[in-house]
Amino acid sequence: MFDALDRQTALSRRQQLLAYLATWAVCLEFLDYFLIGFILTFVSGSWSLTFGQSSIILLSSGIGAILGALYFGRLADRIGRRRVFLITIAVFTLATGALALTPDDAAVGWIYLTVLRVVVGFGAGGLYVVDLPMVQEFMPAAKRGRVVGMVTSAVPLGFLVGSLMVWLLSDLIGWRGILMVAAVMGLSVFTMRLWIPESPRYLVRQGDLEGARRSIAWALHVDAESLPLAAPAVESPQRKPGIRALLPYKRSFWLATIANLGTQTGYYGLTLWTPTLLVLILAIDPAQSGFYMVFVTLGALAGRFGLSFLAEGVGRRRAGIIAGFAAAALLVLAAALDQVAIAGFSVFFLLMIVVYFFGEGGFAIVGPYSGEVWPSWLRTTGMGFAYGIGGIGKVIGPLGLGLIVGSSNLVKPEATVTDLMPAFCYFAGWYALCAVMFAVLGFETKGKSLEALDDEIEGQTRAGEENRWHTRSSR
Structure with a gap:
């Protein structure tokens, strides 16, 4: 089916x-x-x-x-x-x-x-x-x-x-x-x-095979009778979705949580400060800064589309590594070249467009990937936990900025150009951490059915538990 x-x-x-x-x-x-x-x-x-x-x-x-x-x-x-x-x-x-x-x-x-x-x-x-x-x-x-x-x-x-x-x-x-x-x-x-209709994967886990067939038939716009019934899901009656149930899936847990935290901290802290920096570095008024931010936002939108295609082309893991390290490197480069202009255009401004392409565009990888790395019976629980904990970045991004620039105003921070390099290194560190998580803990989900991913993720977890049991037994 x-x-x-x-x-x-x-x-x-x-x-x-x-x-x-x-x-x-x-x-x-x-x-x-x-x-x-x-x-x-x-x-x-x-x-x-x-x-x-x-x-x-x-x-x-x-x-x-x-x-x-x-x-x-x-x-x-x-x-x-x-x-x-x-x-x-x-x-x-x-x-x-x-x-x-x-x-x-x-x-x-x-x-x-x-x-x-x-x-x-x-x-x-x-x-x-x-x-x-x-x-x-x-x-x-x-x-x-x-x-x-x-x-x-x-x-x-x-x-x-x-x-x-x-x-x-x-x-x-x-x-x-x-x-x-x-x-x-x-x-x-x-x-x-x-x-x-309801998700067919959820309905199969509930034992409603006919309902799942109708959902797929709706999506494909075909007669339900033309589709075979799915095999019933084999679920342990003791398994109930919840935060505690996420803990055995250590690889998925740390990968999804830290990738969300890194991406959200870098993005929300940077977004808070960018309009102010454009005023300072380009010597423009706030109204002009709003005009320049249109181009930065368009860069972010292009990144969402571009990295969606990249993730399907080279795979989620490689795309996550590329996006994280690219955003980190470009942030440091933008801070180093903040006073440079080429043909009358600020290099800082041009680099910020590309930073947003990879930094905000990275959500097009992290968001979907955070659902794929969990088994189906925990998909929304796991994604909800990772995205929710990642939301702490909305606070520690601006908070880190405030500590660096010595400002108590975390909503509209006052900044000076001399604060640029340490602040951008702070944000770059979070993006780099996200890339490291993809490199060290990431596993490829591209082109795999959700059922195949269920088997792979459960197999990884069982293997990890067996290794830990053998390690304890040998002591």
């Missing part, structure tokens, strides 16, 4: 639809991250927000995302991908709409914003770690990495959509109206995803 998926040379229209809807969902998740900064520009002055209050509001969704990834990832392995995805998008959408009802009273309003931002992040974090594995489980092995990697291209797309909404709508409907538009967009995802 699953062979019918893996034999595909082209995606069906329904598989393409699933990929497009997943991309749109991820786009909305990161659109929300953009909009909160816009909201603060409207309320911070009238509310007289302190730096601490602004920081709490901005960072609250990150905390919610960590909790959501951990909780919903585990839940999706227990009750199904489809049901949990619909829950996450409902939580995310309702909380976004409720933000439009923020009280005008400053004493209550900032607390209201903070609490709902945690709820928004809770739903959004779960959405990402459930949606990517669900798309993987409907795709042929030969196209799985490319398709899911391109779904992650929605992250910079979300920032772009947010910029356009602010530009075109803020004078017409204000920030509350923009939030309501975002909520309606989330409702559109919920409505369209009602049509998508």
Whole structure:
């Protein structure tokens, strides 16, 4: 039955639809991250927000995302991908709409914003770690990495959509109206995803072979009776998805967790500082910096697409090594050549475009790979844990920056050009660590069916446990 998926040379229209809807969902998740900064520009002055209050509001969704990834990832392995995805998008959408009802009273309003931002992040974090594995489980092995990697291209797309909404709508409907538009967009995802069936891999593990056959038939747009039934999954009744169940899979555990932590720390810390650095090094005003950031963001978007194809071409492991070491080396080079210009163009600016190509583009490798390195019965639990722990990078990236530049302002740090090399070496170290994890612990998933990967991962774990048992016995 699953062979019918893996034999595909082209995606069906329904598989393409699933990929497009997943991309749109991820786009909305990161659109929300953009909009909160816009909201603060409207309320911070009238509310007289302190730096601490602004920081709490901005960072609250990150905390919610960590909790959501951990909780919903585990839940999706227990009750199904489809049901949990619909829950996450409902939580995310309702909380976004409720933000439009923020009280005008400053004493209550900032607390209201903070609490709902945690709820928004809770739903959004779960959405990402459930949606990517669900798309993987409907795709042929030969196209799985490319398709899911391109779904992650929605992250910079979300920032772009947010910029356009602010530009075109803020004078017409204000920030509350923009939030309501975002909520309606989330409702559109919920409505369209009602049509998508449950993951066939999940249904097989639940013993619903007929349901799994119908899901695959839906994806391929064929009659279910034309497909053979899958063999029932052999599951130990003692195995229940949970954080503790991840621990025996030591290779997958450390690889996925540290790769996510390294990528998120480097990216979020760097993203926080780049606009400020462009102002300092290029001697431009903040408005011009925004214009230059458009090109940097386009570099990130190109990286998402380019590295999706690279991962399917040379393999996930090699692509991860290339992306991590390239981002690290280019960061150091950009810091060393920050005052150099060629034909009137700043070398620093040009290198930052390429840094974002590999640095942010690396998410197109790390995200899908974090689902592939776990057995199917733990796929969303493992990915949720890795992505959730990686979310700590949203704090230690800016925190590391603050310690290096001696700033207490971790949301909008003050910087000087002399801080550039140590700060960039800090970020480069995280990207290099990510590359080392791919090199030392990585194993290739390219072109392998999820069933073949299940057997390989379980075999690795059994072999490791046997080696440890023999080692203890020989002492």
